[in-house]
Amino acid sequence: MTRFVPVQNDTFLRALRRETTDYTPVWLMRQAGRYLPEYRATRARAGNFMGLCTNPEMACEVTLQPLDRYPLDAAILFSDILTVPDAMGLGLYFEEGEGPKFERPIQNEADVAQLAVPDIEEKLGYVTAAVRTIRSALNGRVPLIGFSGSPWTLACYMVEGGGSSDFRKVKTLMYKRPDLMHRILTVTTEAVTQYLKAQVEAGAQAVMIFDSWGGALADGAFQKFSLQYMKQIVQALPLEANRGGFVESIPSIVFTKGGGLWLEDLASTGASALGVDWTVNLGNARARVGDRCALQGNIDPHVLFADPPQIQAEVAKALESFGTPQPGVGHVFNLGHGISQFTNPDAVSVMIEAVHTYSRRQRSA
Numbered sequence: 089m090t091r092f093v094p095v096q097n098d099t100f101l102r103a104l105r106r107e108t109t110d111y112t113p114v115w116l117m118r119q120a121g122r123y124l125p126e127y128r129a130t131r132a133r134a135g136n137f138m139g140l141c142t143n144p145e146m147a148c149e150v151t152l153q154p155l156d157r158y159p160l161d162a163a164i165l166f167s168d169i170l171t172v173p174d175a176m177g178l179g180l181y182f183e184e185g186e187g188p189k190f191e192r193p194i195q196n197e198a199d200v201a202q203l204a205v206p207d208i209e210e211k212l213g214y215v216t217a218a219v220r221t222i223r224s225a226l227n228g229r230v231p232l233i234g235f236s237g238s239p240w241t242l243a244c245y246m247v248e249g250g251g252s253s254d255f256r257k258v259k260t261l262m263y264k265r266p267d268l269m270h271r272i273l274t275v276t277t278e279a280v281t282q283y284l285k286a287q288v289e290a291g292a293q294a295v296m297i298f299d300s301w302g303g304a305l306a307d308g309a310f311q312k313f314s315l316q317y318m319k320q321i322v323q324a325l326p327l328e329a330n331r332g333g334f335v336e337s338i339p340s341i342v343f344t345k346g347g348g349l350w351l352e353d354l355a356s357t358g359a360s361a362l363g364v365d366w367t368v369n370l371g372n373a374r375a376r377v378g379d380r381c382a383l384q385g386n387i388d389p390h391v392l393f394a395d396p397p398q399i400q401a402e403v404a405k406a407l408e409s410f411g412t413p414q415p416g417v418g419h420v421f422n423l424g425h426g427i428s429q430f431t432n433p434d435a436v437s438v439m440i441e442a443v444h445t446y447s448r449r450q451r452s453a
């Protein structure tokens with residue numbers, strides 16, 4: 089049984105709800121990952137990446153590693169977005185140094201017809217078990233973020249059979265047989281909705297949708313093939329969760345990488361916050377949607393390859409660009425995409441320390 093305790097450091101949740109905070113909260117996409125030697129050690133013990141994801145104790149261990157090193161304001165479930173298509177029977181595997189692949193990608197009309205919403209508890213019970221284990225182990229330290237891929241982003245991998253540089257197969261299907269594309273997206277939307285609901289039930293305190301490849305779509309296609317489905321998911325998510333004795337509100341974050349031109353559209357999903365990449369000017373984004381959504385982001389992960397003074401300067405620039413948070417606007421500091429595996433862990437300390445120090449100073453100025 090999960091013992092739910094209320095969160096102590098709720099700075100991250102307050103920022104997502106656009107309430108005042110003493111400082112700007114910070115976490116990092118891919119904060120548990122290969123740049124940390126302790127992650128590489130646990131991964132070696134697990135054998136491989138999926139071994140790590142499917143073992144709730146080990147998934148919990150790596151989730152907590154960055155929190156033990158740094159004063160982060162949120163934890164994120166250790167898993168992957170591709171667990172959902174795997175549960176749909178596509179056969180996920182990772183080839184060393186090559187990224188994710190599927191044994192049975194969607195190649196024709198019959199494959200599309202066969203696609204069905206998986207039984208979440210049966211096929212993805214290892215994820216909800218990990219959420220329960222992590223939530224217990226956190227013991228209220230910081231909130232736990234659950235996540236999923238967007239239907240479009242999952243469909244990219246499902247049709248391409250792995251990563252792609254030009255999205256030729258998935259875009260061919262989209263333009264040639266939009267009916268089949270919409271069926272893939274409809275089934276995936278239902279699967280993602282059930283999956284995120286199960287994570288919230290298991291203890292996740294916020295949820296994030298990674299639309300990593302939404303930015304590869306043309307204007308018009310983005311709204312039809314990605315946005316619409318993310319909106320359905322956000323609208324179907326519970327706004328709060330009863331934890332037996334207390335109630336938690338559950339904010340949602342939508343992150344379309346390369347989606348800077350569509351912020352107003354993204355705000356219309358009803359998400360609590362929008363993730364933005366480094367192409368976006370935070371001040372400008374705040375003016376466009378800041379009274380409807382909080383913002384999360386957005387320095388270039390490669391800033392972390394510079395020396396401490398330059399890292400600090402980039403942090404200050406992002407905080408100044410957003411401007412001093414006031415009631416009704418919110419900012420969660422993050423990178424504009426996942427942290428690189430080649431990052432020096434000391435650079436991460438410098439960044440987090442700078443976010444906390446400068447943002448406190450900004451509020452007292």
Ligand SMILES: Cc1c2[nH]c(c1CCC(=O)O)Cc1[nH]c(c(CCC(=O)O)c1C)Cc1[nH]c(c(CCC(=O)O)c1C)Cc1[nH]c(c(C)c1CCC(=O)O)C2
Pocket residue numbers: 116117118119120121122131137164165166167168169170187188235251298300426
């Ligand atoms: C597109 C995507 C994937 N996975 C994810 C996305 C969306 C975010 C993005 O755009 O990056 C999301 C993801 N993947 C992972 C997390 C864990 C939580 C976190 O710390 O942020 C999250 C939130 C762990 C992971 N997922 C993966 C790793 C590296 C695996 C390893 O240990 O070898 C980690 C830590 C594997 C993975 N999984 C995926 C890819 C392309 C790869 C290979 C990446 C690489 O080699 O750098 C698919």
